[in-house]
Structures are given as structure tokens and as C-alpha cells.
Amino acid sequence: MREITNRVLQRRKSLFIKIFLLMAGLGIGISIPSILIFTAHHIKEMKNVLVENNKLTAELASMNVQSGYFLQQWPFEFLKKIKDNENIVYWRVVKPDGEIYLADDAEVWGKIIDDEAVATMTTLMKEEILSQTGEKIGVIVTPLDIKEDGRQWTFWLGYSLKPILAMRSKMLFMSLGAGLLIIILVGFFAYYFSKGITRPLKQLVEGTKAISKGNLDYEIKKESTDEIGELADSFNKMAGDLKRTTISRDYFDNIIRSMIDTLVIFDSQEKIKMVNRATLDLLQYREEELIGKPASILFAEGEALFRKEKLGELIERGKIRNFDTTYLTKSGEKIPVSFSGSIMRNAKREIEGIVGVAKDIRKTQKLISELKAANLELTRSKNAMLNMLEDLDESHRKLKAFHSQLLQTEKMVAVGRLAAGVAHEINNPLSGVLGFAQVLLQEIPEGNAWRRDVGKIEEGAKRCKKIVSDLLTFSRQEDFEMELADIREVIDSTLSLCQNQILLEKVKIIRDYEENLPKLRVSIPQIEQVFLNLITNAIQAMSEGGELKISTRWGNGGDSVEISFTDTGKGIEKENLPRIFEPFYTTQEVGKGTGLGLSVSYEILKRHNGSIKAESEGEGKGARFMVILPVEKKGYES
């Protein structure tokens, strides 16, 4: 019933719309264009006034900028006043290549404008979209009398279009309101006018539909005596006749239609005589496509039901039960079914046809095959798991070995990163400590006791400065200048740096240099730092005097040079040897060293593709440090 009502409503609606559109079209067609013309004229007037104003401002500003350029004194105060007008979005001074030279907003200085208006010879008006806000603005470009390669600089003034847009939207809103009012009035009129025409028609159509669907009790109300009324009479009479003479087939049809399984009736010629809804749905045929067709159309090729032996069995036994066969849909899809059939005989016991019922067994089959697949998958997963376990074992072994190698390197890198991370936090406050201490030292008169205290503050700050800069060695990746150097000269120049200390601590230096060693490619200041660290350490280890022997010789069959520093100082305990290159490891008394000298040396030599080793027989037996530097393979001549 609902479906019928909807269709009738649609029909009535279309007629209603025709009339409605006619009336509305007339109303709108006259009023809207006149409102639009009026609005457009006003907007144009207002825009002209605004643009002329801004153009004057732009010309005035460009004259100021021009003289500012030649006087080397940009008119920032004047330009600030221009920007104070809320309708001015920006100003810019632009070079002929499009580079923004100056602007109200320092952030855009240096950005490039890609626009044809750059270096224009005449004043131009254009519009652009502001990238930050998406706002559309107007731009005036005026040429400046500043030339570069024969092309002119320009002054750009961006102004807001908001006043125009506001006016425009106000006007549009008003005209829209008027138009809407007209549409509503015309709509009401058209609605009642069309309703009067379409109501009797609607009832007639409704009745026809109802009868055709089998509702023979429906009676059409007669409202007029015209042709429509006469038609209503004829329909009412027809409905009555139909009710008396027709035996309804609905009952049987319903039974067959409501069957969930498919039902097909074949005649004695094995042609399809009847099918139910389930068959059509399953095989995707329309009823007329199947009626009268041979039975074989339903079955997949090669299926046995209509081969002689199966048919013979059916005829002989009168029925056949749950026979697995395959149906074929219109699109060629094969559907496995369980088929049961029985012979239908007439009063004379002659075969009249065959009744066939088939049950779709796809779901059952699908379940079985899914189970099989799942089982297979399980077996496969199990095997893959076993393989993976083996691989994991292997990887674990490799990782373990690798891990211990990485640990040392990682420590160094971590220290470097930490240093870079906190350098800012330490160096800035340190500026305060050091700076103020030094100012105070200048101001406190000689002989005042405070001088000594402030001097200690200065000394402490300088020591912090040295620690931070040592730590930063680990994070600096810059390329140092590498040059060919005679390593003996580097040692000698380092020794001269600590001459005072050597004399003070009564240390004897023994040089044992091998002749004919090649020059090495090194960063001289860095290698000097390494030697300085080693010599200072040795001197500090021999506080009661001793001998420091420095020797150079070939190493590793001529691939490297070894420089060793052997002292007779207090030595290093065996258990401490592996840790001495770690950052902050120190055996010296607090305040004497930063604890970074050896790890910085280690890092520097690593960058030279060299290395450093330490040996000691234990406490009191002296120590030996050996620096190994590679010999450059190509391009070296002794």
C-alpha cells in the first residue's frame, strides 16, 4: 500500500511542480535581474572611490621611498603611519628581479615575488590572495625612480577589499531576501491552485493501482460527473465483476513462492513448465527466460540427472532423493545442490511431468574447504615457527658479540651528545661568572683580601670553560686541516710548551728518534694536544723526579709509525688499565686534571685512523703510552 501511495504522490507532485515552476519563474524572472543591476552599480561606484584613495597613498609613499633611497635614510616613520590605516595590508619595496628589499614585516625581507608586475614602468592595479589568511586583497604597484640594470624598482601597496566585500554581501543579502519572499508567495498560490486540479485524478489512479494488485474490495469515490467520474464508475463495475468470477491463485502461489528451496516442474518433454521465486533468485533468471526451455539449461555441463541412466532410475522408481549435482546460473556460475525429484502422473497414470526440489549446499561445502585450508595453514605456520627459532638463535649470538664492541664507542658518542646539549645551558651562565669576576678583579684595589677570593672564582670559571670545550671535542665533526708533518718536530714543539714544568719537577727527557721516518698527514694542533696530554700526565706521575723516554719507530711492517712515551712514575694498577680512556676517569687529585685528557686523545687518534695503547707493570713500575699513526700510502716521499 505504501508503494502505491508513493507513486501516486509522485505523479501528483510532477503536475504540481509544473504549475509551481511556471508561477515562480514569472515572479523571479522579473524581480531578481532588476535587483542585481541595482546592486552591481552601487558596488562599482564604491570600489572606484576606495581604489583612487589607495592609489594616491601609494604614489605619495613611493616618492618618499625614492628620496629615502638617495639620502640613505629609509622613511620608516612615514611608512609606519601608512601601515596604521587598518585598510592597508602591507607595503613593500621590490627590486627588479622580484626580491623584496624592504617591507613592513621584516620576516619577508629577501623573499622572491614571482609576478609580471615586478619592474613595471607604469602604475598597475592587481589583486592577489594572501597566503597566510587566504584573504583576497588589492595591490597597487608603482614604479620607483631607482634603476638597476636599466630596470626599475617598484613600490607595492596591498590594501584590504573587506569594505567592498562587506557592501557586496549586504546588497546580495537584501536581494536574496526579496527573492525568497516572492518565491514563498508564488509557492503558496501555486500549491492550492494545483491541488484543486489533481485531487480527483489522484483518487482514480490510486484505485486503479489497488485493483490491479488484487484488492478487489477497493471502491473509487465518485466526486464529479465529468469524464473522470464516468471512468470511476467503469472501474468500480469491473472490480465487482472480477471479484465474482476470479478464483484466487494466491494461496497456492504463496506456498510455492514461500518455499526456501528451489522448485522446478518439468513437463513430459523435459521442458521447464514452472519455477518458483527461490529458483529465479538462485539462478538469476527472469521467469520468462526459463519457461519452455529444455531442462538441461539448469544444469552444469556433464551433470548426470538428464543422462539416460539417472532419468531411467527416476522414472523406474518414481522418485530420487538427495542426489548431488550442479546447477548453472545465468552468468555461468556453478552452484552445488542436493536434488530430489518425483514423477507426477495424471488420472490415467501417464507421466505428466517431474517435480524437482534442489537445496543449495554451497555453505556446507565452503565450511569443509575452509576447515581443510585452516589445517594446512596451521601445519605451515608450525614449520615457519621452527625455522624462525633457529634464525633467532643465530641472530642472538651475533648481536651479543656486536654489542660489546659498540659499548665503548657508544659511551664516547653519548658524552659528546650530552656536552653539545648542555653547552648552551652552561656557557651562558659561565659568561656571567667569568665576566663579573674579571670586572671585579679590575676594580678591587691591589692588596685587598677580596682579590684572592675573586681570583679563585675566575680560576674556577676558566676550569669549567676548559672542561666544556674538551667535552665538545667528542661531538665536533668539522674537518680539521690535515697536513704533512715531521712527527719529531711536533714532539719537540710540544716539549718546548711544557719546558717550565719539566724543569720544576726535575724530569729528565730522553729522545730516541728513528731516522728516515716518513712525514705523516695529521692535524698538527690536534696531535700536539695528544702529546701534551701524555707528557703532562707523565710529569705529574713523577712528582719526585724521574725519566721520560720518547721514542719513534716503524710499526706494523711499515704501515704505521709508533710513538711511545715511557715514564718511571707511579704506574697504573692492572685492574684500572681498561678504564683509563673513559671520560672522567682520573687517578689524579681533585682539581688537577679534567679527567678528559686521555679520552679526548683517544677520540682525536680515532679520527686520524690511529690508536692509543697503555701498558704498566703495576703500581710503582712506571707506565708506557703508545700512539700509533698510519702512514699515507700514496703520494708520500721521504
Added chain:
Amino acid sequence: MKVKINVLIIDDDEIVRDVFLRVLQKRENVKVFVAENGYEGIEILKRNPLHTIFLDLGLPDINGIETFKKIQRLNLNVIVTFMTASSNLSLEEKAKKIPNTQVVYKPLEIEEIYNIIDRNSQYRLN
């Protein structure tokens, strides 16, 4: 005749600015300006004739290099010294490649500050 030397310090750390103010306080021929960031520095440059700028590399907002590029546009005869707290090595490398400038490391010693100002003012007078 004594010439007044105008020095601008651009650094976001108050303690660094304070050190400069205190260190240069006693110098009668030096006038010190301070700014917390690049844009503030540019505003001061627009209004005052400056001779020497100490410019921190690790400024927030626009960093020292970007600030320097903007300063160059003003066509001024001013000498820039970059300061770094060694926290950003890539900026430091860039700064070292800019001609007619130098990079110094924090913490600065006051002798270093005096030397830079004296050298820059001599260069200017010559």
C-alpha cells in the same frame, strides 16, 4: 676628539647582556644597546647609528645568521661579531664562512671584548 662608539648586543640570555653592560660601563666612549632577539635588534638599528654588533648565533625566533642577513639589507657600515655557546655546530660552520665577520666562543673574557671593540672602531675610523 673622542668619537662615541655605539655597540649593540643581541642575545636572548639576560646574564650575557648584563655582563656586556657591566664590562663596558666604565668605557666613557662606548654606548651600549641591548636586544633580546633579531627583530628587536633590527628596530634599534633602524634608529641608531651603530659600529659594532655582538650577535648570538643561537637566538630563538630568527637565528643569528638570519638576523645578520636582514642587518646587511640596511646598508649600514657596521661590523658583526658572532657569539656561540657551542650548542649548534652547523650554525657555527655557516657563520665561519661569512666574510668580514668573526666567531667567538662563550664564555668571553673581558680582554677579548675590549680587543674586538677597539679593533672594530679603529677599522671604522680608518
